[in-house]
Amino acid sequence: MRALADVTGETLRSWRESKGWDVPRMARELRKAARDTGEDVAAHHGLVKMIPQWERGGRAPRERYRLLYLKVFEDMAGGLSQSMAAGADLVMRFAEIRSHAASLPAPDEIRTLEAAALAKPRKTMTPAEIRARAAEAIIHLREVAAKIAELSALLGDDAVGEAES
């Protein structure tokens, strides 16, 4: 993914110009590539504004746009294609992790479960063990949130999925 970030605005401009495309055509190509993969991207007029900014280096395209550029210019990206695949894999893996984490019970659900377990007659665990289990689950849940934030920071804010307009 680092290699994707290292593609300069000048490179983006040279790729576009080598095809003889003007900025509106580039915007259409990016939107077409996005449609093929079912991605949401900015509207045509938004891309027409952003592309010159990216090419001037005033701002860097976000992850999804860098991936789309590499898809459109796959032949020119050459050695970057492996990095592109690795980057896409990481983004997918991150999405899986977030989805898995979202399926975990919230702390209050764990507390409810703990209360239910304490309220019932039990043979297998003492009340202290039940409380310890619930506390342990909540501690690990907090670690999950912290690690997701850490991973998000490592991958860059693009992976968080904010909409760019």
Add this chain to the structure above:
Amino acid sequence: MSARDDEIRRVVAELDAHMAAVEASVAALKAILADDEASIGEEDLS
């Protein structure tokens, strides 16, 4: 393999471990409820 890639892999492995720990603890709590419900059912039958 860059240091950043190594760091990402480390964090992903830790995340997987923490998520598994949450699931194990929750499963243990649910098992208590399930066991007790089963044993209460057995007592009703006896």
